[in-house]
Amino acid sequence: MVKVVGAQINVLEEFLQTISREISLIVPKIIIAILIVVVTYLSLRILSYVVKKLLGFADVDSLLKKYWGGELPFSFNKLIVSLAYVAVILASVYGIISVFATPEYMQAVSSTIIYGTRIISIIIVALIFFTIFTLVIERIRIESRLRGYIFFIVTLLLTSMIIDVTTLSESVKESLYVGLSIGIGASLAVFAVWFFFHEYFERYFAYEKEKKKK
Amino acid sequence: MRWDSASLLKIYLIGESVFYGLYIVMTRNIFILYLVSIGLDIPEISIIILLSTLASTMVSIIIYKHTKVFLIKIREKSLFFHALEKLIFIPMAYLSDAAAITLFYSIANISSIFSSIYVNLIIYNSFEEADIKDITAKRTIALNVVNVLGYIFTMVLMYILPASMKFQVIFILGGLLGVFSTISILAVKIENVDTIKMFSQISKPEQLFSTSSFFITLLTSANLLGLVWTPFLVNILGSPDYIVVAVNFAGSIASIISSTLWAKTSFKKLRYSLGLASATPILAMITPSSLLHIGISAYGGFTFTGANFLGNFLFARYKSWLGVLRVSILLTVIANVSQLLATPFGLIFQNNYSILFISSTIIRLLSVAIAYFTITEVAVVPEEYARTYSQLLYTNSISGYMIIVDTIRESIILSLKLLAIATAILILYILYRFLFFLMGIS
Numbered sequence: 001m002v003k004v005v006g007a008q009i010n011v012l013e014e015f016l017q018t019i020s021r022e023i024s025l026i027v028p029k030i031i032i033a034i035l036i037v038v039v040t041y042l043s044l045r046i047l048s049y050v051v052k053k054l055l056g057f058a059d060v061d062s063l064l065k066k067y068w069g070g071e072l073p074f075s076f077n078k079l080i081v082s083l084a085y086v087a088v089i090l091a092s093v094y095g096i097i098s099v100f101a102t103p104e105y106m107q108a109v110s111s112t113i114i115y116g117t118r119i120i121s122i123i124i125v126a127l128i129f130f131t132i133f134t135l136v137i138e139r140i141r142i143e144s145r146l147r148g149y150i151f152f153i154v155t156l157l158l159t160s161m162i163i164d165v166t167t168l169s170e171s172v173k174e175s176l177y178v179g180l181s182i183g184i185g186a187s188l189a190v191f192a193v194w195f196f197f198h199e200y201f202e203r204y205f206a207y208e209k210e211k212k213k214k
Numbered sequence: 215m216r217w218d219s220a221s222l223l224k225i226y227l228i229g230e231s232v233f234y235g236l237y238i239v240m241t242r243n244i245f246i247l248y249l250v251s252i253g254l255d256i257p258e259i260s261i262i263i264l265l266s267t268l269a270s271t272m273v274s275i276i277i278y279k280h281t282k283v284f285l286i287k288i289r290e291k292s293l294f295f296h297a298l299e300k301l302i303f304i305p306m307a308y309l310s311d312a313a314a315i316t317l318f319y320s321i322a323n324i325s326s327i328f329s330s331i332y333v334n335l336i337i338y339n340s341f342e343e344a345d346i347k348d349i350t351a352k353r354t355i356a357l358n359v360v361n362v363l364g365y366i367f368t369m370v371l372m373y374i375l376p377a378s379m380k381f382q383v384i385f386i387l388g389g390l391l392g393v394f395s396t397i398s399i400l401a402v403k404i405e406n407v408d409t410i411k412m413f414s415q416i417s418k419p420e421q422l423f424s425t426s427s428f429f430i431t432l433l434t435s436a437n438l439l440g441l442v443w444t445p446f447l448v449n450i451l452g453s454p455d456y457i458v459v460a461v462n463f464a465g466s467i468a469s470i471i472s473s474t475l476w477a478k479t480s481f482k483k484l485r486y487s488l489g490l491a492s493a494t495p496i497l498a499m500i501t502p503s504s505l506l507h508i509g510i511s512a513y514g515g516f517t518f519t520g521a522n523f524l525g526n527f528l529f530a531r532y533k534s535w536l537g538v539l540r541v542s543i544l545l546t547v548i549a550n551v552s553q554l555l556a557t558p559f560g561l562i563f564q565n566n567y568s569i570l571f572i573s574s575t576i577i578r579l580l581s582v583a584i585a586y587f588t589i590t591e592v593a594v595v596p597e598e599y600a601r602t603y604s605q606l607l608y609t610n611s612i613s614g615y616m617i618i619v620d621t622i623r624e625s626i627i628l629s630l631k632l633l634a635i636a637t638a639i640l641i642l643y644i645l646y647r648f649l650f651f652l653m654g655i656s
Contacts, residue, residue, distance in 0.1 A: 051641060058632070058638070091652055
């Protein structure tokens with residue numbers, strides 16, 4: 001009976017030792033994580049104040065309206081502030097994970113964050129493309145077919161960027177790039193020929209048509 | 215014989231002018247020579263002159279904008295600056311650092327603003343138009359007589375004193391003699407300071423604008439001519455020293471004689487002096503013989519005194535609707551602005567005598583044109599035409615000025631906005647660089 005009780009006490013003692021060792025290891029990490037969260041919060045507050053003040057003074061949207069005459073389809077100020085938030089949050093998430101995770105996990109975390117930033121960059125490029133597209137359409141009176149054509153080219157360019165972030169094999173990606181490049185090039189060539197020579201073609205076909213009738 | 219208060223006041227003011235003239239000759243007139251003697255080069259001298267003139271112009275404009283502040287303890291304040299302007303040259307003789315000299319010379323120039331406004335205020339507040347003409351002429355005569363004597367005295371001192379201490383001795387002497395000009399007006403009290411008329415609205419802005427423009431252009435042209443004439447005589451015509459001295463003497467003596475004549479002349483006749491004065495710069499440029507320059511200087515001194523009186527007398531007439539205080543300050547502002555306009559121009563083209571002479575001629579012709587076509591008192595066109603031209607000049611200048619100010623303001627705001635955007639994007643860049651740095655990607 002005494003032996004059984006002694007063994008149970010030993011087990012309990014061992015468990016307590018293990019748990020205290022783990023706690024003593026994890027508590028500093030928790031404190032560091034809390035510190036990171038606090039610093040992140042403070043950084044976000046300060047950054048938000050400074051960037052908002054700067055952009056509020058610059059007032060890009062009204063500047064564009066005044067000097068360009070058009071409006072952006074999104075708020076420039078909000079975009080910059082959101083990007084600043086994303087950067088700070090990603091840095092703090094990475095910091096917290098690096099405190100707890102082992103180096104082999106960190107590789108995966110880094111890859112995930114890089115992947116995330118690539119997606120963000122594609123979104124920004126798409127925004128820039130569509131902004132330019134909208135501003136051009138607003139400034140120049142373009143007929144609906146031509147508008148559709150420009151939209152088509154922009155979409156193709158964006159597709160090539162999206163392919164870059166997919167998990168397709170390199171050979172498939174390369175084939176798609178080549179296909180898209182030929183498609184965009186050919187499309188531009190056909191458009192250029194039509195744009196510069198369509199009057200001649202129309203005159204030529206009209207003449208041929210009349211000749212056939214006779 | 216018993217002196218009445220007006221005569222006594224005139225004596226005080228002439229006394230002030232006498233000692234002020236001595237101080238000018240013994241300090242300010244040889245200041246550039248002193249800077250050269252301590253080894254400063256042309257760019258350093260240019261910066262000293264430019265910065266100090268800029269400082270005094272700014273102060274004079276501030277005083278013009280906030281005239282009420284100037285009136286607080288006006289006598290004590292003005293007498294202090296009147297004496298300080300002179301005494302500051304005493305320590306300046308022991309300085310060799312360009313920054314320290316700039317500071318001291320700026321203080322001297324700023325002090326001179328207060329002292330000249332004060333003296334102008336005494337004159338314009340105490341006398342009517344006829345007496346203002348009289349005292350202006352007498353002060354000009356006194357100043358020119360002292361100028362001649364002071365010049366001889368300074369040259370003698372320069373000759374007999376050892377090189378190591380001559381500037382110290384002359385500056386100390388000039389500064390102390392200058393203090394006597396303060397003592398001369400120590401007994402003068404401006405009566406009814408509290409009741410000096412302060413016109414919040416200028417009733418004839420176009421007239422004031424025309425006269426100010428005329429006076430600024432006239433004085434700018436004279437300052438420019440003063441900068442170029444002596445170096446032209448020495449460097450281009452190779453005149454000996456005594457000719458240069460004789461040229462200055464002739465100008466001063468002609469000015470003394472002409473003061474008595476012009477002081478009693480009507481506005482319509484004074485305009486001839488202005489027309490004749492416009493020929494001086496071009497005559498100086500085209501005359502190859504340095505001996506003939508003595509005659510040109512006498513001609514220039516004679517005619518310019520009349521033109522200068524014209525400006526001063528016009529302001530004496532305007533004091534009834536412009537206010538004594540504004541007239542006094544405006545005359546000082548005009549003197550400073552014309553100095554500020556001429557200085558950089560003279561320094562940029564310091565070796566190109568033709569450009570400076572031609573510029574001086576053009577600016578003087580401009581002043582003649584402004585006076586002859588827009589100032590009713592001296593206009594060569596009928597009075598109603600002069601009034602219309604004056605109005606046109608005023609409105610066009612104001613609208614031009616507004617456009618320039620608006621454009622500059624907008625450019626500055628746009629630059630600051632672009633700077634703010636650049637800063638925000640830079641912050642973003644730093645944040646993402648930090649993120650990639652954390653992840654070990656450089």
